[in-house]
Amino acid sequence: MGRLLTVDENGLYCKQGDFYIDPWKPVKTALISHGHSDHMRWGMQHYICHHHTLPILKLRLGTENSSQGVAYGEVFEINGVKISFHPAGHIIGSAQIRLEFQDEVWLFTGDYKIAKDGVSTPYELVKCDHFITESTFGLPIYHFPPPELIYQDINSWWRQNADEGYNTVLLAYSLGKSQNILAHIDPSIGEVYLHGAVANTNNALAEIGYHFPGKYISPDIDRSALRSALIVAPPSASDTPWLRKLKPYRIAMCSGWMQLRGARRRKGVDRGFALSDHCDWDQLNQAIRQTGAKHVYVTHGYESIFSKWVTNHFGIPASILKTVYNDEEEESEL
Amino acid sequence: MRKFVELIEAIDSTTKTNQKVDAILRYLQIAGEEDKVFAIAILTGNKPRRPIKTTDLRVWASEMSDTPLWLLEECYYVVGDLAETITLTIPPSMPQKDFSLKGVFEDIIILRTDQPAVQKLKVLSYWSALSGSSLFVFNKFLTGNFRVGVSKKLVVKAIAKYLNYDEAVIEHRLMGKWNPFEETMGTLFAEEHLEGKHFLPYPFYLAYALEGNPRELGDLTDWILEAKLDGIRGQLIVREDEIFVWSRGEDLMNEKFVEFLPLKDILPNGTVLDGEIIPWKNDRPLDFQLMQTRIGRKNLSKKILEDIPLVMICYDVLEWQGNDIRDWPLAKRRQLLMEILATYPVNGVLLLSEEKIFNNWEEAELYRNQARQYFSEGLMIKNRNSPYEVGRKRGKWWKWKTDAMTIDGVLIYAQSGHGRRANLFTDYTFAVWDNGALVPFTKAYSGLTDKELITIDNWIKRNTIDKFGPVRSVKPELVFELAFEGINLSSRHKSGVALRFPRIVRWRRDKPALEANTKEDLLHLINAKHESTR
Ligand SMILES: [Zn+2]
Ligand SMILES: [Zn+2]
Numbered sequence: 099m100g101r102l103l104t105v106d107e108n109g110l111y112c113k114q115g116d117f118y119i120d121p122w123k124p125v126k127t128a129l130i131s132h133g134h135s136d137h138m139r140w141g142m143q144h145y146i147c148h149h150h151t152l153p154i155l156k157l158r159l160g161t162e163n164s165s166q167g168v169a170y171g172e173v174f175e176i177n178g179v180k181i182s183f184h185p186a187g188h189i190i191g192s193a194q195i196r197l198e199f200q201d202e203v204w205l206f207t208g209d210y211k212i213a214k215d216g217v218s219t220p221y222e223l224v225k226c227d228h229f230i231t232e233s234t235f236g237l238p239i240y241h242f243p244p245p246e247l248i249y250q251d252i253n254s255w256w257r258q259n260a261d262e263g264y265n266t267v268l269l270a271y272s273l274g275k276s277q278n279i280l281a282h283i284d285p286s287i288g289e290v291y292l293h294g295a296v297a298n299t300n301n302a303l304a305e306i307g308y309h310f311p312g313k314y315i316s317p318d319i320d321r322s323a324l325r326s327a328l329i330v331a332p333p334s335a336s337d338t339p340w341l342r343k344l345k346p347y348r349i350a351m352c353s354g355w356m357q358l359r360g361a362r363r364r365k366g367v368d369r370g371f372a373l374s375d376h377c378d379w380d381q382l383n384q385a386i387r388q389t390g391a392k393h394v395y396v397t398h399g400y401e402s403i404f405s406k407w408v409t410n411h412f413g414i415p416a417s418i419l420k421t422v423y424n425d426e427e428e429e430s431e432l
Numbered sequence: 433m434r435k436f437v438e439l440i441e442a443i444d445s446t447t448k449t450n451q452k453v454d455a456i457l458r459y460l461q462i463a464g465e466e467d468k469v470f471a472i473a474i475l476t477g478n479k480p481r482r483p484i485k486t487t488d489l490r491v492w493a494s495e496m497s498d499t500p501l502w503l504l505e506e507c508y509y510v511v512g513d514l515a516e517t518i519t520l521t522i523p524p525s526m527p528q529k530d531f532s533l534k535g536v537f538e539d540i541i542i543l544r545t546d547q548p549a550v551q552k553l554k555v556l557s558y559w560s561a562l563s564g565s566s567l568f569v570f571n572k573f574l575t576g577n578f579r580v581g582v583s584k585k586l587v588v589k590a591i592a593k594y595l596n597y598d599e600a601v602i603e604h605r606l607m608g609k610w611n612p613f614e615e616t617m618g619t620l621f622a623e624e625h626l627e628g629k630h631f632l633p634y635p636f637y638l639a640y641a642l643e644g645n646p647r648e649l650g651d652l653t654d655w656i657l658e659a660k661l662d663g664i665r666g667q668l669i670v671r672e673d674e675i676f677v678w679s680r681g682e683d684l685m686n687e688k689f690v691e692f693l694p695l696k697d698i699l700p701n702g703t704v705l706d707g708e709i710i711p712w713k714n715d716r717p718l719d720f721q722l723m724q725t726r727i728g729r730k731n732l733s734k735k736i737l738e739d740i741p742l743v744m745i746c747y748d749v750l751e752w753q754g755n756d757i758r759d760w761p762l763a764k765r766r767q768l769l770m771e772i773l774a775t776y777p778v779n780g781v782l783l784l785s786e787e788k789i790f791n792n793w794e795e796a797e798l799y800r801n802q803a804r805q806y807f808s809e810g811l812m813i814k815n816r817n818s819p820y821e822v823g824r825k826r827g828k829w830w831k832w833k834t835d836a837m838t839i840d841g842v843l844i845y846a847q848s849g850h851g852r853r854a855n856l857f858t859d860y861t862f863a864v865w866d867n868g869a870l871v872p873f874t875k876a877y878s879g880l881t882d883k884e885l886i887t888i889d890n891w892i893k894r895n896t897i898d899k900f901g902p903v904r905s906v907k908p909e910l911v912f913e914l915a916f917e918g919i920n921l922s923s924r925h926k927s928g929v930a931l932r933f934p935r936i937v938r939w940r941r942d943k944p945a946l947e948a949n950t951k952e953d954l955l956h957l958i959n960a961k962h963e964s965t966r
Contacts, residue, residue, distance in 0.1 A: 122894075238499050239507045239520035337883070357520070357856060360446065361511055363581070364882070403506045410500070410836055432501045 102179070102197060102204050103230070105419055110206065112136035114199055117146075117177035119206050122422050129181065131208025132159065132192035133273055147175045147391075148183050150191030151304040154273060163276045170219065187221030188375050189274035190303060196224055205230040205389065211374065212381040215245050217308075229391035230419060234376040235354050236405060236407075239278030242354060242378040247373050249282035255350065255369060260288050260326035265347035269367070269409065272296045274334040274375045275352055279301065279309040291315045293331035293340075336365070354378070386412060395419040435463050436471050437566045443582050452582050456590035461879075465617055467533040472538075472579060473588045473621075475731070482576025483543035484551055486514055487632045489574060493518040493554055496559065510855070515571035517786045524569075525560050527677040537612070540573050549578030552656035584906055587685060595621055603684050604631045604676075633667040633678040633703065634704065634750050639812060639829035646713055646813065646832060647793050656762060656816055657788045657796060659808035660831055661745055662720040662917075668692060668744060668782075669753075670699045677709075685709075688727055691742050691781055698776050702754030702810045705769070706820075707746035707785065711728055713739075717807040719932065728815075746773065746811075747785035758820035765820070803834040804918050810834045836915040837957055840940055840948045842868055843910040846892045857892045857904065860936075862914060864927070866951040873954060878935030888939070911943040912936050919957050929954050 109121030109128075117127035124141030131137050131147075133154030138158050147155060149167035154168065168174065170193065172181045183193035188209040194398060197204040203392055212221045216414070235242075256266045270276045272295040280300075283290065291310040292300065296315035296387035312330065321343040335341055341349075349369045355361040356370025377385065386394060386408060394416035396405040401418040408416035442455035442518045457473070460468060462837060490508075494501045499521055511517045533899060539558075543551055554576065562570050572578035585599075588606065593598040605621060643841040649655060665680035666689070675696035686693065689709060711718035711726070715839050726732070726740045750767045757765060766787075773784050788811065790796040798813060803810045810833035818828035841862030849858040859877055863870035880888070888910065918932030928951075 148614070237510060238497065238503065239511055239517060241524075264632050322512075334883070337881075359513060359516060361855070362636075363447070366882075368446060400510075403503065407503060 102228070103201050105204070105399075105421065109419065110419075112179060112197060114177035115181075115197075118367075119195055120208065120421075120423070122196045127176070129195055129205065130155070131195055132189055133188065134189070134209065134271075137208060148191040150306055152191075152244055153305045154191065156297070157298060157302040170222075171322060177181060184224050185222045187212060187214065190277065190308060191217050192218060194222075196226065202227050204230070205391075207385070208231055208356045209234070209376055210385075211243065211377045212301055212384060213245055213378075215283050215375065216249075217278050218274075219223045223385075223388050226388050227391060229386065229389050230391045230397060231397040232376065232423070233382065233387065233396045233404040234380055235374065235378050236396070236400040236404035238379045240345065240354060240357055241380060242357070242372050242374050245278065245373065246282075248352075248373045249279070252279065252350075252352075252371060252373075253284045253287065254284075255327070255348075256283070256328050257287050259348045263325060263346065265324055265327050265330060265344050266328060267329045267341065267344060267349040268339055268345045268352055268371075269331055269333045269336055269349065270352040270373070271375075272299050275307070275373060276300075276330050276332075277310055278373070279352065280312055281340075281359040283311070285311055287326075287328070289313070289327045289328055291319075293329070293332075293335055296330050301404045336367075351395070357406045381418055386414070393417075397421045400424040433467075433533050433534055433566060433569070435459060436467065436474075436533050437569050439471070440564050441571055441581050443580050444585050445887045447581075449586055453586050453590045453593070456582070456587060460590065460594040464532075465525065467613055468617055469612045469620065470533045470537050472587065472591065472606070473610075474533075476579070476584045476606055478580075478610065478612065479578055480537060480540045480573065480576075481544065483540050484555065484573070484574055484576060485901065488548065488551070489514065489518065489555070489571075489802055492555060493522055496556065497522045513575075513577075514577045515568060519564075519568040522559055525563050529561070534612075536570065538574070548646045549559055561658045575938050591621075597621075600632050601629075602831050609657065624855060627808055630671040631669065631674065631676045633669060633676070633683075634820075636665060636667070636680050636706070636755075637821045637829065638680075638824040639814075639831040640824060640826050640831040642813065643828040646796065646830075649813065649830070652790065652793055652796070656766065656814045657790065658747060658785045658814070659788060659803070659806060659811045660810045660812045660833065661710050661717065661785075661807070662809050663708040663717075663723065663745070666707060666709045666744060667750070668703075668705045668707070669751075670696055670703045673701065673703055679709075688732070689742055690732060690737070695778060698778060699772075700753065700776075702751060702800060703772070704749070704751035705744070705746050705772075705782070706748035706750055707744040707782075709742055709744050711744040712783075713741055713746065743781055743783055745783050746784045748820060758853065761817040761819070762814055775881070800832055800834050809917075836917060837919065838913055838915045838937060839864070839953060839957075840911050840943060841914050842870055842908045842945045842948045843888075843906060843912060844872060845903050845905050846907055856889045858889070860912075863908070864913060864948075864949050865950050866927075871927045871951055873925070873929055873951070874914065874916075874931045874934045875938050876912075876934040884939055908945050911940040911945055913938050913940050919954065921958060927951060929958065 102114060103110055105148055108118060108120040108123040108125050115338045117129060118125045118128045120131050120137040121128050122139055126143045128142035129146045129153060131153045133274045145155060145165040147167060149169060150231045152165060152167045155165055170183055170185055173180055173388040178199060180198040184196060186192040186194045186208050188211055192208060194210060203226040206222050207230060209232050232304050259266045268279060270279055271393045271419045276296045280354060293315050300310050324344060329344060350369035350371055351365045352373040354372055354374030354376055357372040363371035392412060393412050394408050396416060397419045398421055405416035406419050408414055439455055439459040443452045446452060490504055494504050499693040504521060507521060508514055508517045543554060558570055588599050588602045592602045663826060667678045675693055677689045677692050679685050687786055711723040722740045726736055731737060746769060749765050749772060752768060770784060800810050813830040813832055815828040841864055843860050844863045845861035846857040847859040849856055861872050861875050863872045892904060892906050896904045897907060898905045914934050915937045916931040916934040920930050921928060922930035
């Protein structure tokens with residue numbers, strides 16, 4: 099018998115069930131780990147994802163295609179393959195996808211983190227035989243501070259900027275990090291405004307009961323009149339005329355890459371907050387140890403380095419699984 | 433040390449130069465007198481030599497962090513800086529007592545003469561007592577490449593503000609190598625040293641770019657034409673038995689441009705010359721890039737002085753026998769300049785910028801179009817009667833640059849950048865068509881916006897055909913316009929050509945790969961160049 103999951107030109111494929119996980123080309127049936135654009139693409143005939151990913155699906159891809167929401171832990175079957183979704187702690191609705199067939203368990207993590215962000219359902223440890231893990235921050239230079247500490251830093255930075263009459267612009271991915279930040283800012287400091295991409299995401303999430311502070315900066319708001327406010331915008335807003343209207347401001351990028359001085363400098367921001375929705379080095383290693391996997395497959399990130407480490411250090415055979423997911427922490431979105 | 437580290441953090445957390453200056457100023461206002469001297473020494477690059485072999489540091493960090501050496505090397509490749517790599521990798525410790533900057537500086541100097549076992553003991557004890565930015569700064573001392581995002585000029589600016597003196601005066605005081613153990617703030621910046629002005633340059637007179645037709649300038653004989661060379665504009669000052677070489681950025685370059693220092697005993701006091709400092713060997717200029725390499729070096733080895741010697745191509749004299757003669761007409765100043773260069777044995781280091789004689793503007797234009805084969809960037813056009821003015825002035829001095837050559841190439845290989853661009857594919861190799869196949873002909877880096885780099889990076893990840901080590905080959909689809917300053921046949925390159933200063937002008941989203949240029953087009957550029965020399 100061959101492997102339950104393989105990679106073909108369309109994506110990660112399960113032959114037994116004739117379905118794909120996070121495919122990058124249009125296919126018949128797609129299980130979707132979460133709503134980031136490199137994992138949830140346009141053109142599938144049928145989407146299966148967690149309930150809370152549905153509004154994102156609707157927002158980003160329209161509603162023409164048929165889609166089906168499942169709950170965490172709910173088990174269903176496709177041609178004998180038992181499938182269940184489990185919290186990945188990455189963003190709202192993000193899931194690790196567990197497949198079981200003939201006593202063999204495969205687990206696809208999608209993007210995940212063990213650290214609790216205070217918004218998404220926390221990561222759940224799922225035991226498995228075959229573990230497919232991302233490796234975005236799979237190097238021992240990445241040790242992220244606990245999110246609570248970063249939220250505190252963000253608040254005190256905002257307070258300081260506000261005292262000096264500056265606006266504070268936080269660049270954060272519009273789905274995930276933006277909500278984590280908004281849920282933890284101190285509203286007593288000043289007013290909170292949102293770039294359209296963030297506001298749209300928040301509106302979609304409001305349909306399923308998630309509510310975050312912040313007003314959409316609609317075109318009729320005079321941006322040059324804002325003072326001491328906090329503005330949350332996606333990274334693609336940096337260096338645009340839209341941003342220039344918010345002067346005077348100080349700007350920070352919120353991303354795991356900000357742990358490196360070079361990355362901070364390259365972004366040309368005033369501050370970098372190493373706030374990430376991915377596992378850092380210790381979390382990745384913890385996951386590998388605890389899942390009890392006998393085979394490890396490494397996807398997007400430092401695949402070759404991390405798989406070599408897992409093989410040498412844990413004595414677990416690890417190989418690279420070539421996918422086309424990219425790292426949304428740096429992705430420019432529209 | 434903590435105050436100093438906070439200063440480094442403040443410098444590091446802003447890209448704005450005035451905020452960096454303010455941070456240094458604040459430090460000078462609060463730090464202890466003794467530490468200030470050391471901070472100034474360190475910030476201006478006057479710091480202890482690397483005390484320890486970096487291979488030893490790697491091994492110790494690997495042991496202390498339980499990270500195999502190969503993995504530490506991979507981290508280093510991504511981070512691009514060993515001190516930062518070690519800081520991020522070794523287990524964090526609780527911040528403890530503060531150290532004096534002078535004490536750390538002293539320890540590091542002693543370390544160099546210690547036995548390896550003692551070195552290890554000392555380094556490990558610092559590693560377990562420091563954390564975060566303090567640890568980073570300490571590691572930068574160990575690796576000997578402590579360079580924070582601040583130029584000597586900004587430090588000078590801050591000290592000038594702090595002491596309320598002219599920047600040039602402070603720059604003069606910080607000239608050369610001085611020993612922080614032998615100086616205090618008092619001796620460094622004593623009143624009596626701060627009064628003199630003999631080291632100051634004149635403000636440079638800068639030419640405007642000529643955009644229109646030169647014929648509009650009128651009679652060619654009213655103008656002195658010279659080759660425009662690619663170097664660093666400089667002023668050479670001999671006064672009061674001292675010599676000063678200032679660059680146009682108003683940096684004192686004595687330490688970098690050492691070949692000019694003997695001129696202090698050759699030229700008479702009260703002499704100021706203006707010219708272009710360029711790398712020059714075997715009676716012709718070298719690539720400007722080589723000069724950049726030389727300037728970037730901390731230590732000028734004998735080899736580098738032999739390989740990349742500098743000369744000044746002089747085109748003006750601003751002061752003679754102590755008299756400011758900037759209001760003389762250019763023709764008269766040039767006459768004097770020629771006499772000076774002929775009288776004093778300056779040969780080899782100071783050369784005259786030759787006047788180019790043309791019969792008409794057409795001939796001048798021909799020269800300008802072929803300027804590159806004469807190792808020049810075009811022509812300078814200066815009015816014979818012009819005084820030496822202040823700053824950039826329109827009307828009497830013009831620069832008439834030749835156009836860059838461009839070619840459209842197809843992106844075929846990509847490699848991730850080093851250091852600050854380590855997580856992006858930013859180093860590209862381009863190809864041109866040759867009988868239906870693509871042959872690589874150049875690499876190029878700069879020229880794209882961050883946003884474009886990110887988009888292309890994503891594209892590369894989706895369109896990788898193959899990986900060889902860090903290099904990816906990608907689908908030949910994206911076309912880029914590349915500009916360069918020179919092109920030559922080369923047996924060392926697979927394509928048979930070598931480009932000078934290739935850079936990306938823009939991403940040609942409008943062009944399919946099939947419409948990129950061909951190898952024939954490249955050869956044509958070379959031929960065109962050589963034909964015109966005949
Ligand atoms: Zn994601
Ligand atoms: Zn992803």
